[in-house]
Amino acid sequence: MLTLTSPIETYAHRLPAGLKLVLLCGFTVLLFALKSPLALLCAALPLIVGIAAAGRSFATSSVRMLRPLLPFVVIVALWHLITKDPFGLPILIRMITAVAAANFVTMTTRLSDMIAVIERLARPLAPILPPKALALAMALTVRFTPTLLARAAEIAEAWRARSPKRPGWRILLPTTLAALDDADRVAEAIRARGGSA
Template structure:
């Protein structure tokens, strides 16, 4: 639960966490600055190439981590088709997929401890208000929890469909919330066993 780092070693694993997070921030800024589907498409191709650089096993794992994004892609695509705005839809979808894929790539190639160290350094100016270690740990855990909870929601949705033959809709809210609370309690116990957040 505390790590989603891929066990498949890639050249990106050897880069410093701070460098990867800075590159991700710049890449995301460039994505939201651009309104050209051509440039956004090239950015997505670059991210896919970085996944493939780690080999097919690594790339397949990365693609599996992106599965929870498909419902959002479908809704956005249908909305823009209905609005007859293919250009705007292409920009939004390419931007979203490239940004999430890049963030997922950083998550897969960066250890949680390295991410906490970088975030702790960035949070030092806030030390009079909040201990940097706690803030860094909280941010790192949020980053790690999002894909885990998305995967859990997808599994619960599949289980509901298998039992009832219908889409779960609002019925999924309670089990996902309870699963999140259960995971949070397990992480809290693990942190307490290791001496707390520091």
């Protein structure tokens, strides 16, 4: 399984995980409160400066992390162009900025620090939901997402090597089975270490 934390050490790595998550929540709320494209671009400016201040390599990695968003940007842009809806630009700016901010926090925060924050926040829910179980579920989700994407890419590549047809929906079943197989193996590993899964 992969981690999304950047190996490039930056000033943001030294900030507490709790502070970064609080700032991310506040920033996201602000983005949804703003309506005009100019106000949204002004709100995005500190984030752009913060990413640029982390260095060229880190900024390049941050931009690369936005690639999976491209199909959604194209679909939203086309929809608003076809329907002649003037609210398309604010939606696109908000979406890209929010994802870039979340990526920035994820790339500069160790997963163990995030889990510790989630466990602290989940303590009041202990009677109905064990904090450790919630933290583990979130950690597995974060770590499994890039693994699942990589597995889907491998299956699509294998399909293209054997068939001239586009893979499309045809790789859905093998990707799902591969994900279930990985989940089963992780559950066995957790049980072997004394956990419950």
